[in-house]
Amino acid sequence: MKRQNLRTAALILCIFSYLLVGAAVFDALESEAESGRKRLLEQKRGELRRKYRFSADDYRELERLVLQAEPHRAGRQWKFAGSFYFAITVITTIGYGHAAPGTDAGKVFCMFYAILGIPLTLVMFQSLGERMNTVVRLLLKKIKKCLGMRTTNVSMENMVLVGFLSCMGTLCIGAAAFSYFEGWTFFHAYYYCFITLTTIGFGDFVALQKNEALQKKPPYVAFSFMYILVGLTVIGAFLNLVVLRFLTMNSEDERRDAEERASLRRARNNIHLKPKEDSRSSNAIFLPVEDRTSQMNLIPLIQDAERQRRQSANSAAAVPSFCTCLCYRPQLCGSPVPSHPETLSCHTNPVYYNSISYKIDEVSLSTRGQTGSSPGSTLSSNSPRCRHHPRLRRKSI
Amino acid sequence: MKRQNVRTLALIMCTFTYLLVGAAVFDALESEEETAERRRLEAKSQELKNKYNLSAESYRELEWVVLKLKPHKAGVQWKFAGSFYFAITVITTIGYGHAAPSTDGGKVFCMVYALLGIPLTLVMFQSLGERINTFVRYLLHRIKKCLGMRRAEVSMANMVTIGFFSCISTLCIGAAAFSYYEHWSFFHAYYYCFITLTTIGFGDYVALQKDEALQNKPQYVAFSFVYILTGLTVIGAFLNLVVLRFMTMNAEDEKRDAEHRALLTRNGQASNVHPADVSSAAPAAPGGGGGGGGGFRNVYAEVLHFQSMCSCLWYKSREKLQYSIPMIIPRDLSTSDTCVEQSHSSPGRCPETPSNRCFCNARRSAISSVSTGLHSLAAFQSLTKRRSSV
Numbered sequence: 001m002k003r004q005n006l007r008t009a010a011l012i013l014c015i016f017s018y019l020l021v022g023a024a025v026f027d028a029l030e031s032e033a034e035s036g037r038k039r040l041l042e043q044k045r046g047e048l049r050r051k052y053r054f055s056a057d058d059y060r061e062l063e064r065l066v067l068q069a070e071p072h073r074a075g076r077q078w079k080f081a082g083s084f085y086f087a088i089t090v091i092t093t094i095g096y097g098h099a100a101p102g103t104d105a106g107k108v109f110c111m112f113y114a115i116l117g118i119p120l121t122l123v124m125f126q127s128l129g130e131r132m133n134t135v136v137r138l139l140l141k142k143i144k145k146c147l148g149m150r151t152t153n154v155s156m157e158n159m160v161l162v163g164f165l166s167c168m169g170t171l172c173i174g175a176a177a178f179s180y181f182e183g184w185t186f187f188h189a190y191y192y193c194f195i196t197l198t199t200i201g202f203g204d205f206v207a208l209q210k211n212e213a214l215q216k217k218p219p220y221v222a223f224s225f226m227y228i229l230v231g232l233t234v235i236g237a238f239l240n241l242v243v244l245r246f247l248t249m250n251s252e253d254e255r256r257d258a259e260e261r262a263s264l265r266r267a268r269n270n271i272h273l274k275p276k277e278d279s280r281s282s283n284a285i286f287l288p289v290e291d292r293t294s295q296m297n298l299i300p301l302i303q304d305a306e307r308q309r310r311q312s313a314n315s316a317a318a319v320p321s322f323c324t325c326l327c328y329r330p331q332l333c334g335s336p337v338p339s340h341p342e343t344l345s346c347h348t349n350p351v352y353y354n355s356i357s358y359k360i361d362e363v364s365l366s367t368r369g370q371t372g373s374s375p376g377s378t379l380s381s382n383s384p385r386c387r388h389h390p391r392l393r394r395k396s397i
Numbered sequence: 398m399k400r401q402n403v404r405t406l407a408l409i410m411c412t413f414t415y416l417l418v419g420a421a422v423f424d425a426l427e428s429e430e431e432t433a434e435r436r437r438l439e440a441k442s443q444e445l446k447n448k449y450n451l452s453a454e455s456y457r458e459l460e461w462v463v464l465k466l467k468p469h470k471a472g473v474q475w476k477f478a479g480s481f482y483f484a485i486t487v488i489t490t491i492g493y494g495h496a497a498p499s500t501d502g503g504k505v506f507c508m509v510y511a512l513l514g515i516p517l518t519l520v521m522f523q524s525l526g527e528r529i530n531t532f533v534r535y536l537l538h539r540i541k542k543c544l545g546m547r548r549a550e551v552s553m554a555n556m557v558t559i560g561f562f563s564c565i566s567t568l569c570i571g572a573a574a575f576s577y578y579e580h581w582s583f584f585h586a587y588y589y590c591f592i593t594l595t596t597i598g599f600g601d602y603v604a605l606q607k608d609e610a611l612q613n614k615p616q617y618v619a620f621s622f623v624y625i626l627t628g629l630t631v632i633g634a635f636l637n638l639v640v641l642r643f644m645t646m647n648a649e650d651e652k653r654d655a656e657h658r659a660l661l662t663r664n665g666q667a668s669n670v671h672p673a674d675v676s677s678a679a680p681a682a683p684g685g686g687g688g689g690g691g692g693f694r695n696v697y698a699e700v701l702h703f704q705s706m707c708s709c710l711w712y713k714s715r716e717k718l719q720y721s722i723p724m725i726i727p728r729d730l731s732t733s734d735t736c737v738e739q740s741h742s743s744p745g746r747c748p749e750t751p752s753n754r755c756f757c758n759a760r761r762s763a764i765s766s767v768s769t770g771l772h773s774l775a776a777f778q779s780l781t782k783r784r785s786s787v
Contacts, residue, residue, distance in 0.1 A: 008528045011521035022484035029503040030475040038469045045462050052449045066463040069438045078427035087419035095597035106426040107588045119640045124408035126644040131405045191504045200492035246520045250527040
């Protein structure tokens with residue numbers, strides 16, 4: 001089966017099992033407490049009803065009243081500060097629900113607001129997150145240089161570690177702050193920050209709901225907003241570093257397959273392109289190794305070198321282009337440098353390459369072999385195997 | 398300033414402005430109603446208090462009991478069905494909050510569960526969404542062929558339209574179903590579906606909370622779960638089609654910059670460069686070598702150079718051909734398959750909807766001019782125009 005389909009099916013199965021396991025564990029953890037609590041509360045309710053001699057109707061009315069009044073208990077929710085808070089929870093998809101539009105017009109506007117705001121916010125956080133990662137990478141490199149370390153390249157592990165620690169740091173700072181201001185325990189505040197920054201947003205703990213904070217404590221309000229937005233950026237940066245590449249995997253494989261099919265077709269038709277002939281292939285950029293005939297058109301240069309390479313390419317497996325590690329075939333690359341060829345033929349996932357430190361920004365190509373980045377080393381170590389397993393792709397999912 | 402920085406700053410400004418505008422509008426829409434409702438509720442509760450002679454203290458007590466009983470009113474929340482529902486709301490980040498772990502152990506497990514589950518779910522939805530898009534593209538291609546249309550390629554506009562309509566119909570189907578089962582108005586059910594499928598999940602409307610549905614109506618429960626997951630897939634497919642490319646923009650530009658820098662450095666090292674003489678310009682290697690590894694490295698350099706300019710060539714050709722498709726990021730795979738085949742079958746002709754890749758062979762003149770310019774830094778620097786979108 002096609003790799004993408006296999007991957008997708010595996011992911012679906014994973015998710016279902018994950019849900020089943022989660023459900024079972026939550027059941028085990030919470031069910032008993034729930035029934036115990038329910039019993040106690042119903043007892044208490046019975047007591048209170050008897051004590052005050054509520055009629056059934058009146059009690060229902062009371063219930064309705066109390067539930068409806070719940071958001072009001074926390075203060076004015078829809079003045080500007082509260083609305084801003086609400087707008088944040090909408091476009092970041094946190095969605096506490098501590099305040100939800102009551103009017104139908106509010107609901108309609110909320111939907112339109114979300115349609116435009118959510119993609120904007122997603123793109124903004126990823127954009128800012130990528131910038132942050134770049135700055136961190138730069139800083140880390142400078143630090144490594146200052147410390148006089150031998151290899152000043154910033155590996156993926158370094159970046160992931162720094163990212164993970166920043167996330168933890170963000171959560172802890174928030175937990176400390178909110179436990180102080182809201183009077184929660186540190187653990188509950190940490191839980192609140194976690195649920196907020198993962199945008200789950202249950203609403204069981206919501207900041208700015210005590211003592212009319214929204215109206216009366218503007219610095220605290222400003223801090224909360226900034227914290228949420230900055231925290232989401234930090235998490236976004238970490239996601240950009242670690243998860244984003246996986247989101248584009250199927251697309252890349254699809255593209256690679258398409259290129260593969262096209263080049264196979266071309267090879268089968270055995271087109272002898274002359275140097276100056278118009279190349280029909282837009283793959284030229286992407287398949288320099290396997291299909292250099294088209295590359296020749298663009299760069300009608302080193303004909304003898306090309307011929308030489310074409311021969312070796314034809315003799316080798318015809319379709320190494322799908323292999324991410326293709327580029328490491330030593331006789332072609334002529335150097336241990338993974339970066340260029342990779343970028344050329346595997347010009348696919350910029351996040352993937354960008355997040356690996358071996359940027360092509362230095363002429364020190366020869367030192368590139370020491371890039372400690374895991375994908376890089378994984379790939380380069382694949383090079384001998386590449387010839388035998390041309391379909392081997394990146395080791396991750 | 399670097400393009401990525403400008404873009405990021407612009408996005409930040411946009412988001413802040415968007416928040417301010419949103420806040421103002423919500424204020425205008427909801428504030429008055431809020432005050433009015435508050436007053437109404439106050440009056441009613443005062444009535445009740447007077448009727449039953451309740452002190453403030455006892456009223457607070459009653460309030461507390463009622464609020465705490467609220468989730469229980471909706472039924473048992475943590476049996477298996479309810480837990481499954483909860484697990485869905487966690488890993489999809491919907492997070493209604495209709496039920497939230499009360500035990501500390503539950504909270505801890507919830508956090509760990511989310512930590513692993515959310516990325517897994519993101520990847521799964523995008524993966525499945527991409528498969529759906531590919532399938533739809535393929536179907537559309539066949540349909541176009543069957544209908545005997547001249548151009549059987551599936552354009553981005555086609556895909557976006559279809560995606561948009563699938564989203565709308567998913568919402569409508571859900572709205573119809575939930576308004577029937579939950580006795581909400583169609584509008585409220587639609588609002589519920591929207592808030593759920595965008596994963597905002599306020600919790601003001603939550604399905605499966607009436608009449609002990611979680612325990613008593615397994616088919617409805619199954620339908621709800623399937624609806625949420627399928628709906629999220631459809632939305633995910635649409636996002637995959639439309640938004641995902643924008644999330645990788647900065648990274649792509651960064652890579653292009655790095656390539657440029659590398660090329661510049663390498664070209665700078667090359668001493669014998671003859672801009673006009675393309676054929677002999679190949680060995681612009683540092684060592685001046687012709688074949689072998691050094692020469693090959695230079696081929697790469699040239700190709701990289703070309704590739705980096707390619708995107709602007711692509712846009713040049715696009716501009717000339719005046720395509721009106723708004724999506725101009727060259728990473729869309731929508732027509733990769735069909736376009737490549739197309740380009741193969743009709744040599745030299747530029748397909749109507751160029752694949753999003755660098756369709757640099759669109760014009761020979763462009764190519765030859767580029768290839769002569771390959772070794773000329775000046776020409777290169779003049780082509781610093783990049784994709785025209787943000």
